Amino acid sequence: MDTILFSDTVGGIMVERIKREASFNMVSKHFHNEYEIYYLVSGERFYFIEKQTYDVKKGSLVIIDRNQIHKTVGTNTTHHDRILMLITEEALEPIFQLYDNIDMRSFFTKNSGVIELNEAGQHYVEELLFGIIREMKEKHTSYEFVTKAKLAELLIFATRCKNGENATLKSETIQTEKYKKINEIAEYITQNYQYNISLADISEDFYISKCYLSRIFKEITGFTVNEYINIIRIKKAQQLLENTDYSITQIAGLVGYDSITYFEKVFKKYTEISPLKYRKKLMKLKQIG
Structure with a gap:
């Protein structure tokens, strides 16, 4: 209750x-x-x-x-x-x-x-x-x-x-085998987000079934593996939009998207704004500050 x-x-x-x-x-x-x-x-x-x-x-x-x-x-x-x-x-x-x-x-x-x-x-x-x-x-x-x-x-x-x-x-984290495995996989995704990684790839690399991986990853993180990959990519894209002059197309490629259309769709899903509008908003805030 x-x-x-x-x-x-x-x-x-x-x-x-x-x-x-x-x-x-x-x-x-x-x-x-x-x-x-x-x-x-x-x-x-x-x-x-x-x-x-x-x-x-x-x-x-x-x-x-x-x-x-x-x-x-x-x-x-x-x-x-x-x-x-x-x-x-x-x-x-x-x-x-x-x-x-x-x-x-x-x-x-x-x-x-x-x-x-x-x-x-x-x-x-x-x-x-x-x-x-x-x-x-x-x-x-x-x-x-x-x-x-x-x-x-x-x-x-x-x-x-x-x-x-x-x-x-x-600083210490939960060290049961299940949590350690998910922490390792989350770290792996964070280090390799720019590559074409998938649930099947991770399952194979970590010697764990796709079904079990999907279940415990969602249980512990709240996200599916694919959602987590996308969020890590979008977080990196936000940093690049704020700190570099790369074009939207260049940023899409740098964070692992072959299609700029799909990149813009995913970016808007998690930020509720397009990459271009996000950059313009940041520029406006910097001018005010």
């Missing part, structure tokens, strides 16, 4: 707290343009990020960069209580400008991953998160400003955690 304790969106910041008493596996394919902060109030979850799976326990803070692949699934612990924040680039811009001297713009890129907080760290983070929820609930004068101020404080705290204050950065 799911209990939605809170859900609201203010100025590009969505906050949701849900308590679940039964086993739950995220079914939606998580790959989005918002930044994400996830805090586990209680319980335990397996959390797949990019190409690794982590055992996330109570009091863990998870930082997800824009367009990072991620998914949570249940463990033997059936219940969990979590707070989720999705934050747009526009919502963070005032924070980026205010704290520009400490390089907040690269915060999510540098700090993505799982942070295990000690008791003092958990208390501090929960005070901030519950304070944000309270501000969004009560909507007193300047509540949006206070919400963003508390978010900025949370980001600074997480930056300090990187230096070992009140926390441990979780």
Whole structure:
């Protein structure tokens, strides 16, 4: 049974707290343009990020960069209580400008991953998160400003955690044979996305049946093998669109597509915008910045 304790969106910041008493596996394919902060109030979850799976326990803070692949699934612990924040680039811009001297713009890129907080760290983070929820609930004068101020404080705290204050950065991943195999395959796809690789090729290279590979890959990552290949390619294409002057046709070839028409179709499927419009949008944002 799911209990939605809170859900609201203010100025590009969505906050949701849900308590679940039964086993739950995220079914939606998580790959989005918002930044994400996830805090586990209680319980335990397996959390797949990019190409690794982590055992996330109570009091863990998870930082997800824009367009990072991620998914949570249940463990033997059936219940969990979590707070989720999705934050747009526009919502963070005032924070980026205010704290520009400490390089907040690269915060999510540098700090993505799982942070295990000690008791003092958990208390501090929960005070901030519950304070944000309270501000969004009560909507007193300047509540949006206070919400963003508390978010900025949370980001600074997480930056300090990187230096070992009140926390441990979780580096070890789940090492059962099934999870190790999927981590290896995800790494293989990440390194070879530009080539013509298929489910059959991977199945043969890793000595695993196509049926079993398809089932466990979808179970752990939330994606089919082909979807994962396409997403890795599109993520690389986004980087090339932003950082190079290559034409759309050249980029399509560099990330593994023989057909520019198919490349544009897949790109739009995952980003809801064409490659050309994506590049123009980036150029416009750079001009504004």
